Amino acid sequence: MFNHDVKSSLDNDRGTSPEIPKFEYSIENPPPLEVLRENIYLTHATNSLPKNDILTAQARDNTRDKKWGESKPPSFRPTLHFSMGELFQGGWEGGFSREEMPYAVLFPLKTAEDQLFSVSPNDTVVVGDFQLDESCTIVLPEGQNYEGRAKVIRYDPDSNNLREAVNRSIGERDGWQMHTDTFIDGPHSFASPTGIEGVEVGSQKFFAQLLDEHPQLSYGSHFHSERGHTWRTGVIDYRIADIIDRYSDTLKNQIPTAELILWRSLIKHNLDVLDNLMSESDYSDAVKSLYGQERKDLVGWLNIVDADVNLRNSQGKTITSVKTEIWEKIRDNRNSPETISNILQQHLSDLNSSRDFRTNIRGFADTVANMPKDEFEAFLSENQASITPEEQEVLELLYATKRWLIIKADQARQEGLENYLISAINKNPAAAKTMFSELKIFLTSKCNRMDTALEILRLKPVLKALSEKWGVKISKLESLSDLIKACPATASLFESREEKITLENVDAHQFLQAIGEGLGEETHTPASYKSFEAAESAAHNKENRQRRKEKLMQEIKTPMNTTRNPDDIEWGETLTFYEMLKRNTKNMEDFWKKLELETEFRKLFSTDEDFWSSGFSMLEIYTQLKKQKD
Numbered sequence: 269m270f271n272h273d274v275k276s277s278l279d280n281d282r283g284t285s286p287e288i289p290k291f292e293y294s295i296e297n298p299p300p301l302e303v304l305r306e307n308i309y310l311t312h313a314t315n316s317l318p319k320n321d322i323l324t325a326q327a328r329d330n331t332r333d334k335k336w337g338e339s340k341p342p343s344f345r346p347t348l349h350f351s352m353g354e355l356f357q358g359g360w361e362g363g364f365s366r367e368e369m370p371y372a373v374l375f376p377l378k379t380a381e382d383q384l385f386s387v388s389p390n391d392t393v394v395v396g397d398f399q400l401d402e403s404c405t406i407v408l409p410e411g412q413n414y415e416g417r418a419k420v421i422r423y424d425p426d427s428n429n430l431r432e433a434v435n436r437s438i439g440e441r442d443g444w445q446m447h448t449d450t451f452i453d454g455p456h457s458f459a460s461p462t463g464i465e466g467v468e469v470g471s472q473k474f475f476a477q478l479l480d481e482h483p484q485l486s487y488g489s490h491f492h493s494e495r496g497h498t499w500r501t502g503v504i505d506y507r508i509a510d511i512i513d514r515y516s517d518t519l520k521n522q523i524p525t526a527e528l529i530l531w532r533s534l535i536k537h538n539l540d541v542l543d544n545l546m547s548e549s550d551y552s553d554a555v556k557s558l559y560g561q562e563r564k565d566l567v568g569w570l571n572i573v574d575a576d577v578n579l580r581n582s583q584g585k586t587i588t589s590v591k592t593e594i595w596e597k598i599r600d601n602r603n604s605p606e607t608i609s610n611i612l613q614q615h616l617s618d619l620n621s622s623r624d625f626r627t628n629i630r631g632f633a634d635t636v637a638n639m640p641k642d643e644f645e646a647f648l649s650e651n652q653a654s655i656t657p658e659e660q661e662v663l664e665l666l667y668a669t670k671r672w673l674i675i676k677a678d679q680a681r682q683e684g685l686e687n688y689l690i691s692a693i694n695k696n697p698a699a700a701k702t703m704f705s706e707l708k709i710f711l712t713s714k715c716n717r718m719d720t721a722l723e724i725l726r727l728k729p730v731l732k733a734l735s736e737k738w739g740v741k742i743s744k745l746e747s748l749s750d751l752i753k754a755c756p757a758t759a760s761l762f763e764s765r766e767e768k769i770t771l772e773n774v775d776a777h778q779f780l781q782a783i784g785e786g787l788g789e790e791t792h793t794p795a796s797y798k799s800f801e802a803a804e805s806a807a808h809n810k811e812n813r814q815r816r817k818e819k820l821m822q823e824i825k826t827p828m829n830t831t832r833n834p835d836d837i838e839w840g841e842t843l844t845f846y847e848m849l850k851r852n853t854k855n856m857e858d859f860w861k862k863l864e865l866e867t868e869f870r871k872l873f874s875t876d877e878d879f880w881s882s883g884f885s886m887l888e889i890y891t892q893l894k895k896q897k898d
Contacts, residue, residue: 293467293474301477305378309443310350310392311434312373313366317408321400321416323348323373325558335516335592337599342512342569344504346555346562347385349490350392352377353438353446353464355431357390367429373418374437375404377478383555386486386498387478389462389470390448393490393498396555405441407433449714458492458674459710459717470716484549492638492674497545499638500538504566507531507635512569515576515587516595522588522620525580526654527627532573533651534635539563568602575608579619586622587612594618627655629662630706636663637670641683644671665692665699669706669724677723686727693729700733711748711800718748725751749795752803760807761797772887776821779890782863785820820845824886831880850880860893868893 293299299307312323326345336342351357355366366372379401386393400406404418409425423433439445448462448470462470472479472487472494479485479495486496491506493499511531514520523531546559575598576587587598594615601607612619636644644667648660655663668689672680680686693700703724710721724730726745734740742754752758797803823845831846843851853859856876860869872893873879882889 295473298476304478307444308352308377309374309438311355312350313355313369314371315369323398325397342508344566346559348394352389353444355434357448357450367431372407372430372434379403388488391489396558458489459715461716494675500542503635504535504538508569518589522586524625524627529654571602571605580622584622585619629659633663633666637667661696669703673717676720690729693733697733698737701738708800713798758803758807775891776887827885828882865893868896
């Protein structure tokens with residue numbers, strides 16, 4: 269059941285504190301709409317206090333970068349982004365720390381309901397500027413003031429960071445303390461689990477009543493949406509920034525022409541869809557006006573992209589990495605396609621030649637995976653000229669794999685993705701290994717898509733292809749441990765190499781252990797691994813240890829006089845164990861002291877030179893010294 273009595277009162281006469289019942293939730297009984305509205309708090313960290321109680325959309329301010337002149341940078345952000353129940357955890361900004369920011373705004377979900385564009389725990393999106401009111405709270409450092417309708421909470425930055433202050437403020441308002449475990453930054457963050465008191469709530473089912481109330485509301489992140497259209501703003505935003513940045517930076521590599529045409533087509537396709545959504549929406553005139561301004565700015569940057577594509581096709585030249593003075597002319601005239609064309613014609617001899625090379629199909633597949641299958645197929649049909657048949661085969665396979673991961677198995681099957689994916693594998697069984705490389709990152713218990721990834725791998729044609737093309741010998745896949753045991757990259761964790769036990773081997777192992785070259789042994793059992801990549805790394809380390817062990821065992825059995833003089837060794841050559849020892853040890857008596865055999869060593873070898881010129885091996889010497897000590 270779901271317990272929505274967040275706080276119950278006790279008899280104040282007893283002097284006891286209010287009691288907060290344990291958070292309870294089941295998929296069959298999601299939180300009521302009113303409870304979601306009241307107890308989910310949206311948070312937004314910022315470096316500057318809102319002016320006139322307004323949080324401004326298009327908040328990325330890079331105007332200090334000279335390459336953008338007086339204008340804001342190329343972007344498409346008619347939106348504001350919030351996290352639920354805590355400050356934002358990770359994401360596209362990677363190591364960008366919200367804790368280091370001075371201010372935060374928080375308010376209950378109901379306050380922003382009319383402007384919601386998308387909900388998800390780590391990336392809830394509001395469209396348009398946002399007007400703060402009495403239901404909102406500003407968290408700011410002690411000693412600072414805020415004039416406005418929002419309430420103020422102050423914290424001591426010397427003893428608390430912003431995250432701690434926000435958590436405390438949410439708790440004081442009886443809001444749910446939520447935590448998203450971002451197992452990976454970037455576009456895969458949609459697979460990060462979110463908990464309230466350890467209960468997983470990062471799913472559409474938890475927000476079912478809110479989504480039912482608002483059928484056009486998206487669920488998911490800025491870049492990946494399980495449902496809805498918010499992902500389209502993310503694709504446009506990040507892609508236009510990347511393309512224009514390559515024009516303005518003299519060190520950037522150019523995008524292949526065919527790929528550039530694909531990205532341009534995708535941006536325009538998504539913009540058309542968003543235009544229709546916005547025109548049919550119930551958003552306020554102010555929101556629609558801001559969207560219109562962002563759209564106008566975007567079209568200006570797209571004019572430069574169009575000019576570059578035309579230039580490549582007609583002249584074999586590109587704007588990429590153009591000289592600064594030419595770039596500034598193009599940038600400042602981006603709203604006039606005719607002027608851009610004239611500037612380029614005047615400076616043809618100063619432009620770089622365009623080059624055609626392979627499209628980054630993996631990166632493109634990650635983006636179009638947000639499209640429903642019918643839309644994806646229509647888009648492919650419209651852009652056939654930019655995709656080779658070989659690229660299309662890979663794109664279809666990666667699209668089906670990535671989309672399945674985003675929308676999960678039930679919805680994937682409803683869209684017909686199972687047959688689509690099976691067809692792609694049957695066309696090109698060798699691509700199953702490529703598919704697996706895309707799934708690996710999700711094969712971890714830290715991810716809420718591990719079962720989804722395993723379900724893809726359970727498809728019989730996929731298992732068959734992996735078996736025939738990669739040697740994954742498995743008939744039934746029930747768990748991650750089954751996969752670890754079956755994959756060539758991890759199977760060695762289950763293997764043990766029996767070594768013939770001889771006195772020489774015992775002495776050799778003892779010697780290596782004594783000098784700190786014991787090489788260690790894997791302490792985890794294969795079934796204990798909660799991540800395929802962790803198991804793969806452990807298997808790789810195990811194999812490296814075994815190879816090094818075999819190498820060392822062989823080397824310490826060779827005569828000492830095989831050691832080359834350090835002065836005779838060319839740079840870059842691989843050194844033996846003896847040569848490393850000779851290079852790093854000034855006095856061999858110190859070395860044998862670690863083994864408590866320094867007295868015996870000096871009795872056998874009056875000088876270090878006698879030791880290095882000996883026809884005995886290190887193992888023979890070690891064995892003889894031990895006998896003398898005994």
